[in-house]
Every structure is written in C-alpha cells, then in structure tokens.
Amino acid sequence: MKSVGLTIDGEEFEFAEGTSVAAAVLNSGRHEFRRSVTGSARSAFCGMGVCYECRVTIDGVGMEKSCQIYVAQGMRIQTDGNY
Amino acid sequence: METIDTKVLVVGGGGAGMSAAAAASRDCRVTIVDDNPHYGGQIWRQGVSEKAPPEALELINKLENRSVGFAPGTTIVDSPEPKALIGSRAGKPTLFRFEKLVIATGARERFIPFPGWTKQGVYGAGGLQALVKAGLDVAGKRIIVAGTGPLLVAVAEYLQRKGAKVSFVAELAGKARLLRFGIGLVQYPSKFLKACSFALAPSSISIRTSSLVEEARGGRRVESIRLNRHGKIEEHECDILAIGYHLVPNLELPTLLGCDIGSEGAMVDSYQRTSVADVFAAGETTSIGGIELSCVEGQIAGYAATGNKESVKRLVSKRNKLRGFSRILKKTFEIDDRLKSSVKAETMVCRCEDVSYETLLEFDNWRDAKLQTRCGMGPCQGRICGPATEYLFDWSPDGVRPPLFPVRVKELGDL
Numbered sequence: 347m348k349s350v351g352l353t354i355d356g357e358e359f360e361f362a363e364g365t366s367v368a369a370a371v372l373n374s375g376r377h378e379f380r381r382s383v384t385g386s387a388r389s390a391f392c393g394m395g396v397c398y399e400c401r402v403t404i405d406g407v408g409m410e411k412s413c414q415i416y417v418a419q420g421m422r423i424q425t426d427g428n429y
Numbered sequence: 430m431e432t433i434d435t436k437v438l439v440v441g442g443g444g445a446g447m448s449a450a451a452a453a454s455r456d457c458r459v460t461i462v463d464d465n466p467h468y469g470g471q472i473w474r475q476g477v478s479e480k481a482p483p484e485a486l487e488l489i490n491k492l493e494n495r496s497v498g499f500a501p502g503t504t505i506v507d508s509p510e511p512k513a514l515i516g517s518r519a520g521k522p523t524l525f526r527f528e529k530l531v532i533a534t535g536a537r538e539r540f541i542p543f544p545g546w547t548k549q550g551v552y553g554a555g556g557l558q559a560l561v562k563a564g565l566d567v568a569g570k571r572i573i574v575a576g577t578g579p580l581l582v583a584v585a586e587y588l589q590r591k592g593a594k595v596s597f598v599a600e601l602a603g604k605a606r607l608l609r610f611g612i613g614l615v616q617y618p619s620k621f622l623k624a625c626s627f628a629l630a631p632s633s634i635s636i637r638t639s640s641l642v643e644e645a646r647g648g649r650r651v652e653s654i655r656l657n658r659h660g661k662i663e664e665h666e667c668d669i670l671a672i673g674y675h676l677v678p679n680l681e682l683p684t685l686l687g688c689d690i691g692s693e694g695a696m697v698d699s700y701q702r703t704s705v706a707d708v709f710a711a712g713e714t715t716s717i718g719g720i721e722l723s724c725v726e727g728q729i730a731g732y733a734a735t736g737n738k739e740s741v742k743r744l745v746s747k748r749n750k751l752r753g754f755s756r757i758l759k760k761t762f763e764i765d766d767r768l769k770s771s772v773k774a775e776t777m778v779c780r781c782e783d784v785s786y787e788t789l790l791e792f793d794n795w796r797d798a799k800l801q802t803r804c805g806m807g808p809c810q811g812r813i814c815g816p817a818t819e820y821l822f823d824w825s826p827d828g829v830r831p832p833l834f835p836v837r838v839k840e841l842g843d844l
C-alpha cells in the first residue's frame with residue numbers, strides 16, 4: 347500500500363493512502379482535535395460527518411471535518427491540542 | 430457556478446441510492462451525489478482498512494458500466510428553486526438540475542447525552558466502526574460497546590476482528606425482548622439480519638442485557654464507565670466507549686423540500702413517491718429497516734422515476750415484507766425513560782454550543798431554547814442535540830433552514 351508523508355502539529359508522520367485525517371490524528375496519539383466554545387477539549391465522535399467535533403486546520407484552512415477527508419502527500423494538519 | 434444537468438438525480442450513494450441509480454440508468458442519464466469520498470454509504474463504507482463486499486462491488490460496477498455520474502465529497506446544502514439542488518465540495522458550489530429526484534440520505538446514530546459523553550475516547554458505536562474502516566488502529570484497546578440496536582453486536586464483532594479487546598456489549602433492551610426479536614427474525618432469511626441477531630452473536634462476545642451506561646469517568650479521557658445492570662451498579666475500566674442508541678433517519682433534505690414526514694421518516698407511497706411531485710425517497714431516510722429494505726426501496730424508486738411500472742410491481746411485496754422487519758426493529762430497540770435519570774444538571778446536551786441540561790430545563794420548546802441559548806444552532810445544526818432534546822424534553826424539531834450543512838462565507842457569496 348502506498349503511504350503519504352504529512353505533518354500533524356509540525357511533527358512528521360507517514361500513513362497509508364486512504365486513511366482519513368481523523369484516523370491519522372488519533373493514530374498519531376493525539377486525542378484533542380479542537381476546543382469547544384467554552385474551552386473543553388474535544389475529539390472525533392460520530393465518525394460520519396455529522397457532529398463537527400473532529401474539526402482541524404488543514405493546509406491553513408480552519409474548521410475542516412477531518413473524518414470525511416483523506417490524508418494527502420505534504421498535508422499540514424493542525425489541531426487545537428497543546429502538546 | 431458549475432451546472433450539472435441530469436434526468437434523475439440521486440442524493441446518497443449508499444445501498445438505497447446505488448440501487449436507485451442502477452435501476453434508473455437502464456433508461457436515462459443518472460447522477461449520484463454523496464458527501465463521502467466513495468460509494469457505499471454507512472454499511473458498505475470503504476476505506477483504507479475496508480473494501481466493499483461483493484454485492485456492493487457488483488452495484489458499483491453496474492453504475493460504472495452504465496456511465497452513471499458520481500459527485501463524491503459533495504454535500505447537498507440548498508434548493509434554490511424547484512428541480513435544482515446546490516452541492517458544496519471543498520468550498521466550491523455546483524448546481525444540479527434534474528427532472529426526478531431520489532432522496533437516499535440514510536440515517537445517523539442517535540445519541541443520548543450522559544455525564545462524560547464529551548470525553549476523549551467516547552465515540553458513536555457505528556461511528557467508531559467508521560473511523561476504524563478509515564484507518565484508526567484499535568489493536569489491543571479495551572473497548573466497551575453500549576447503547577441499543579442491532580448494530581452493536583456487528584460493531585463489537587468487527588472491532589474484535591481488528592484486534593481490539595471488546596470487554597462486552599451493554600444492551601439496554603432486556604433478554605425477553607431480545608429473544609422475541611430473535612424469533613421475529615426467523616421469517617427473514619437474510620445475511621444482514623443474521624449479522625445483527627443477538628442469539629447468533631459469536632460466543633467470543635459477551636452481551637449484558639438491561640444494561641445502561643450511566644457515566645463515562647476519567648480525566649479528559651475516558652478511563653472507566655459506571656454501568657447500571659438490572660439496577661445493580663458496576664464499574665468497568667476501558668480505553669474506549671463506543672455508544673449509540675439505534676438510528677434516526679436523515680430528514681433535513683426532504684424537510685427542506687417540503688416532503689411530508691411521518692413517525693418513521695419521509696412518507697412514501699408504494700412507488701416511493703413523496704408528497705412532493707417528482708421527488709422520491711428510498712432507504713433509511715423513509716424508515717430504519719436495514720440494508721436489504723434500503724436496496725429494494727432504491728430499486729423501486731429508480732424504476733418508478735423512469736416510468737417502469739412493471740418492475741415496480743414485481744418488488745412491492747418484497748418491500749412490504751421487509752417493512753415488517755422495520756417494525757420489529759423499532760419495537761425491540763425503543764428506548765424508555767431509564768436514560769433520563771442519568772443526565773445531570775451540568776451534562777452538555779448541545780456539544781457545538783456547550784449548552785447544558787440545566788440551562789435547557791428553563792424552556793418549553795426547542796424554538797425558544799434555540800433562540801435564547803443557541804442550542805442546535807452550531808455547525809451540526811441540531812443533528813446531534815435535536816434527537817436528544819426530543820427524547821429528554823419531548824420537543825419536536827422545527828423546520829430546517831438552508832444551508833443544510835455549514836458552508837464557507839465566500840461560498841455563500843457564490844450561491
């Protein structure tokens with residue numbers, strides 16, 4: 347299987363093509379995707395594009411639903427997590 | 430804006446939508462729109478860890494051979510005028526014009542709030558399965574699968590195959606009800622039903638009946654759950670809790686178009702026609718009944734949309750029989766008042782806008798609550814908290830307003 351290289355919060359990773367960005371973030375050991383409006387840490391929840399809890403910044407574009415987007419070569423993923 | 434003209438437009442590329450397109454494309458140009466990157470919908474979701482099963486591949490081949498158009502990763506967000514819908518893909522809008530429309534938007538999981546449900550490591554049951562299909566590694570993780578519905582056992586078995594340590598399935602329904610469900614299934618000789626039958630669950634999966642998760646405990650991450658089992662309280666450690674209370678139909682699009690909605694979903698006649706002319710609906714958006722029913726309804730809708738009455742007639746009795754199963758499902762996995770007692774004052778009900786149970790107690794209906802607290806006004810637009818407030822407070826959903834899913838401001842300018 348082909349793999350693609352990308353960064354999550356600046357750290358480099360490789361994932362198999364066809365992996366969703368949400369799965370990639372979780373597999374990287376991160377669980378905080380975003381902060382809620384009152385500041386609590388949130389992670390992907392519904393897995394199917396309805397809850398919007400999995401929002402992250404991808405290549406500078408904020409609020410992307412990561413469970414419905416695939417990883418791509420050179421992608422820059424930014425979570426709200428503080429690592 | 431880019432425009433796509435098609436005779437039959439199908440929204441939803443799951444079993445129902447693909448079957449509709451396959452039936453309709455014998456006679457004319459058909460286009461399918463789906464917000465996922467691939468065909469498959471929920472049950473046949475494809476991803477890095479999952480290939481589509483043979484019956485799905487057969488349908489996909491058929492669609493490809495007949496040059497059915499496919500707009501992947503595209504979400505239908507609005508209907509600017511009759512016989513036209515707007516789809517949004519990566520911030521770019523497309524106008525779809527059609528003569529006939531088949532709505533096959535399927536269902537989503539129902540979630541009922543409980544203390545700790547916003548912790549990391551708590552997922553929907555089908556939701557976790559979807560994440561694993563998309564590459565999430567769960568090998569060695571201790572997982573508890575909970576809630577209610579035929580999906581739970583299927584999910585638990587899937588997770589086990591992927592190397593997870595599934596501790597048990599906590600099912601809200603009692604043994605007697607599940608037994609009746611199993612007996613009711615005998616008349617349906619189908620693979621799908623076998624997969625979700627509790628009686629036939631692999632012995633490697635332990636099922637705790639009359640059990641409900643009252644709390645997910647831990648710090649930011651879930652570390653254990655409090656389980657109420659026949660009134661006895663137990664504590665169980667876990668890395669992941671996968672929990673969902675059966676399914677609810679996705680009704681935003683039929684509601685937007687003005688289709689009549691009944692207690693099961695979008696209302697249809699024996700030709701899968703909705704109350705709006707030239708708009709058909711098929712699959713779980715009309716009632717929760719499993720993949721076979723979705724596919725038969727899809728076929729009927731596809732034939733009906735292209736005037737092929739003979740083919741419709743051949744399928745109606747099969748559909749009616751499978752609809753009987755849908756009624757059994759509903760009866761078995763109905764949720765009762767027990768879940769209401771675990772919600773606490775500070776439990777978040779609306780995850781988008783962080784509105785707590787206590788805040789909502791002051792209101793009599795969803796409309797007032799929405800206006801005063803923004804409950805249901807966040808990006809999910811009430812898809813998660815709507816069914817929850819319906820259960821907790823008996824509030825009925827109010828209408829929908831476009832865009833059905835959030836779009837970027839720039840894109841709104843283009844619409």
Ligand SMILES: Cc1cc2nc3c(=O)[nH]c(=O)nc-3n(C[C@H](O)[C@H](O)[C@H](O)COP(=O)(O)OP(=O)(O)OC[C@H]3O[C@@H](n4cnc5c(N)ncnc54)[C@H](O)[C@@H]3O)c2cc1C
Nearest residue numbers: 441443444445464470471472505534535555712713720723
């Ligand atoms: C998370 C989840 C997991 C499930 N897993 C299983 C399982 O493992 N086994 C099983 O037997 N059953 C499963 N089910 C039950 C399943 O819903 C049905 O068996 C079957 O998938 C129904 O087929 P359908 O075509 O009616 O709808 P679906 O398969 O749900 O297809 C509907 C499609 O429409 C798309 N859609 C919805 N709204 C829009 C819009 N506005 N714009 C564009 N596209 C849209 C959806 O993304 C989806 O791809 C699952 C259900 C859910 C919710």
Ligand code: FES
Nearest residue numbers: 393397398400413
């Ligand atoms: S996890 Fe719910 S939208 Fe992505």
